[in-house]
Amino acid sequence: MTGQMFSGAEILLKSLAEEGVKEIFGYPGGVILTVYEALYNQKEVKHYLVRHEQAAIHAAEGYARVTGKPGVALVTSGPGACNTVTGIANAYYDGYPIVVFTGQVGLNQIGNDAFQEADVVGITRSCCKHNYLVKDVKDLQRVIKEAFHIATTGKPGPVVVDLPKDILSQKTVFDYPKTVKLAGYNPNYKGHPIQIAKALQTLSEAHRPIIISGGGVLTSGAHQELLKIAEMLKAPVAHTLMGTGTFPSNSPLDLGMLGMHGSFWANHAVSHADVIFALGTRFNDRITGCLSRFARDARVIHVDIDPCSISKNVKSDIPIVGDIKNVLVNMIEQFEKTKPNIYEADKEKWLGEIAAWREKRAERKINSDKLSAQVVIQKLYEMTKEYNPIVCTEVGQHQMWTAQLFKFNQPRKFVTSGGLGTMGFGFPAAMGACAAKPDSLVLNIAGDGSIQMNIQELATCMDYGFKVINCVIDNGYLGMVRQWQEKLFNKHYSETKISHPDFVKLAEAYGMLGILVQKEEEIEPAIRKAIEAKSPVLIDFVTEPTEMVYPWVLAGEPLTKVLLSNECSV
Amino acid sequence: MENFHTISILVSNESGVLSRIVDLFSGRGYNIESLTVAPTIDRLYSRVTIVTGGDAAAIEQICKQLNRLIPVIKVADLNITEALEREIALVKIQVKDEEKSDILRIAEATGSKIIDVTDKTYIIQALGDEKQIQALVEMVRPYSVKEFVRSGKVAISRTNRF
Numbered sequence: 001m002t003g004q005m006f007s008g009a010e011i012l013l014k015s016l017a018e019e020g021v022k023e024i025f026g027y028p029g030g031v032i033l034t035v036y037e038a039l040y041n042q043k044e045v046k047h048y049l050v051r052h053e054q055a056a057i058h059a060a061e062g063y064a065r066v067t068g069k070p071g072v073a074l075v076t077s078g079p080g081a082c083n084t085v086t087g088i089a090n091a092y093y094d095g096y097p098i099v100v101f102t103g104q105v106g107l108n109q110i111g112n113d114a115f116q117e118a119d120v121v122g123i124t125r126s127c128c129k130h131n132y133l134v135k136d137v138k139d140l141q142r143v144i145k146e147a148f149h150i151a152t153t154g155k156p157g158p159v160v161v162d163l164p165k166d167i168l169s170q171k172t173v174f175d176y177p178k179t180v181k182l183a184g185y186n187p188n189y190k191g192h193p194i195q196i197a198k199a200l201q202t203l204s205e206a207h208r209p210i211i212i213s214g215g216g217v218l219t220s221g222a223h224q225e226l227l228k229i230a231e232m233l234k235a236p237v238a239h240t241l242m243g244t245g246t247f248p249s250n251s252p253l254d255l256g257m258l259g260m261h262g263s264f265w266a267n268h269a270v271s272h273a274d275v276i277f278a279l280g281t282r283f284n285d286r287i288t289g290c291l292s293r294f295a296r297d298a299r300v301i302h303v304d305i306d307p308c309s310i311s312k313n314v315k316s317d318i319p320i321v322g323d324i325k326n327v328l329v330n331m332i333e334q335f336e337k338t339k340p341n342i343y344e345a346d347k348e349k350w351l352g353e354i355a356a357w358r359e360k361r362a363e364r365k366i367n368s369d370k371l372s373a374q375v376v377i378q379k380l381y382e383m384t385k386e387y388n389p390i391v392c393t394e395v396g397q398h399q400m401w402t403a404q405l406f407k408f409n410q411p412r413k414f415v416t417s418g419g420l421g422t423m424g425f426g427f428p429a430a431m432g433a434c435a436a437k438p439d440s441l442v443l444n445i446a447g448d449g450s451i452q453m454n455i456q457e458l459a460t461c462m463d464y465g466f467k468v469i470n471c472v473i474d475n476g477y478l479g480m481v482r483q484w485q486e487k488l489f490n491k492h493y494s495e496t497k498i499s500h501p502d503f504v505k506l507a508e509a510y511g512m513l514g515i516l517v518q519k520e521e522e523i524e525p526a527i528r529k530a531i532e533a534k535s536p537v538l539i540d541f542v543t544e545p546t547e548m549v550y551p552w553v554l555a556g557e558p559l560t561k562v563l564l565s566n567e568c569s570v
Numbered sequence: 571m572e573n574f575h576t577i578s579i580l581v582s583n584e585s586g587v588l589s590r591i592v593d594l595f596s597g598r599g600y601n602i603e604s605l606t607v608a609p610t611i612d613r614l615y616s617r618v619t620i621v622t623g624g625d626a627a628a629i630e631q632i633c634k635q636l637n638r639l640i641p642v643i644k645v646a647d648l649n650i651t652e653a654l655e656r657e658i659a660l661v662k663i664q665v666k667d668e669e670k671s672d673i674l675r676i677a678e679a680t681g682s683k684i685i686d687v688t689d690k691t692y693i694i695q696a697l698g699d700e701k702q703i704q705a706l707v708e709m710v711r712p713y714s715v716k717e718f719v720r721s722g723k724v725a726i727s728r729t730n731r732f
């Protein structure tokens with residue numbers, strides 16, 4: 001083969017261009033310098049310099065979450081690569097496509113404990129969808145093609161490509177492959193029509209059906225089909241944390257979130273259902289509560305593109321492996337063709353039963369002269385909804401309150417760490433969202449604990465004008481852990497009281513707007529000021545430390561045992 | 571019911587495949603009873619044969635998880651098809667003169683072979699299914715066994731589908 005020769009570093013950038021990658025997040029270092037040299041000489045790919053490699057991965061994931069396109073990160077070997085592990089695991093759990101390029105020491109040094117060497121392929125093996133160590137520059141373009149293919153197809157996930165230093169300067173011709181040949185990787189997109197027919201019949205005949213919409217519905221882009229099938233079958237829809245936004249909250253069939261901090265009625269509906277139609281959910285323990293007592297009377301129809309999710313936790317009576325959108329489209333077609341009797345009277349009766357459970361609501365008022373976090377978050381929702389914001393969160397009480405109080409009518413607007421539960425995720429993810437959607441209003445609702453896990457990124461926001469509005473629910477505690485200690489550990493608040501610097505001064509030190517809010521009447525002006533601001537903003541909402549998240553199903557309890565206020569005994 | 575299953579895995583013959591499989595077992599708390607791996611007749615592929623324990627749901631999940639690994643091309647639970655299994659065992663026995671004829675008899679009775687003889691030691695080779703190997707183990711136990719080496723299982727399905 002003849003043609004112009006390019007270095008591995010140039011091939012990396014040319015391959016990114018072939019994949020349509022315009023933006024990457026990264027941090028340079030010794031062995032990856034050749035790539036940064038190549039970046040310097042081109043204009044196609046924009047690089048965002050973060051302040052910690054973990055943030056680069058979360059930002060790439062935030063980018064992927066709001067766009068549906070793969071996020072890309074670039075870091076150096078050793079410590080740079082090791083710092084990416086939490087981010088990679090986070091994307092793996094929640095199933096979002098990212099491709100992470102890590103530098104590696106030269107091939108002849110691997111295994112010799114060279115400076116900044118780490119066995120990245122070994123370290124990341126169990127927390128990514130797939131990984132590669134490139135051993136020949138001739139393999140590089142094929143590996144990149146495969147990496148993007150694997151990251152974005154099937155159940156999406158992170159792929160790591162480890163790039164030894166010498167590969168990056170060796171040269172070869174560039175001829176980007178058009179297709180991917182992977183004998184062992186063939187995700188099944190088309191659900192089996194006979195299984196779908198069985199599912200449709202079971203759902204039509206059900207007396208008390210419920211649909212659980214998980215993150216897979218979002219990935220598959222099946223939210224419109226979901227609404228259609230729910231209305232056809234007159235089946236109510238509860239969503240998981242990851243499925244937030246997949247079903248319009250203004251539909252009468254919407255039950256909101258289920259699970260540990262889900263609504264009373266969603267948890268009771270799922271517990272009393274006779275048929276569960278589960279779409280793209282892993283049946284995580286935060287959803288099922290006590291597994292052996294989960295929906296004991298229900299037949300379970302489970303659709304997932306990942307066969308491993310089916311019958312892993314909850315045994316499935318009608319498993320369907322396939323892409324949810326394809327499956328629902330097929331089901332809608334079959335429905336229209338066969339027009340099955342859906343026993344409407346039964347279904348009306350069931351919706352009536354659920355309506356009665358809707359009377360049971362969590363106590364949201366608190367007795368305190370300090371601010372209520374829930375009042376703050378409710379106000380944030382009301383004042384920003386007209387802008388259709390992207391709402392990111394960290395992990396903890398504020399995350400659950402946001403999931404409960406914000407209403408989403410479309411997917412890819414709520415960005416939160418579900419499976420891994422990573423504090424420090426929200427802020428960098430919000431930066432990724434800003435990079436992807438510069439015209440969107442982007443909020444990061446945080447706790448005073450979790451914001452400090454990646455607070456160094458305030459500098460990145462300033463550099464690139466990422467207008468993240470950080471709303472810190474500042475109660476001086478690791479609130480969710482404190483809440484468990486209060487109920488379950490005899491109020492022994494072991495190591496959960498946590499200090500922080502003056503957030504307003506800190507914001508100002510970075511050159512951004514900092515606002516302190518201590519009284520209820522200060523909330524609205526602060527939010528208005530933040531929306532109007534040209535720079536990134538940090539609002540410090542000083543709130544009552546003892547406020548608790550309800551409804552609450554304690555870990556290991558069945559979903560029917562819902563605590564609604566402090567008065568409920570454990 | 572915990573049962574042992576023989577799982578046959580066809581993989582791309584590339585570096586790191588075995589670690590992926592072994593990591594999957596350790597990371598998810600599955601047990602490996604025995605493991606063999608070697609290239610197939612086409613050196614692009616390798617065959618991994620793992621004996622593992624678990625109830626039906628666990629075995630199903632193991633097979634699915636293995637299938638999820640990118641370099642894994644095919645996974646078969648050989649317990650659900652008709653399959654032939656073989657193991658090999660090598661036993662080094664220190665023999666007194668008066669025991670030599672006993673050992674020869676044991677070898678003959680179990681269909682094993684004496685493959686090495688010195689004035690003090692015999693090495694017996696047994697080839698067969700698990701039961702045959704176990705039979706030899708029991709018969710040589712009373713003697714002075716200096717070394718006992720046993721392979722993992724290799725297995726092949728009798729259908730022409732795999």
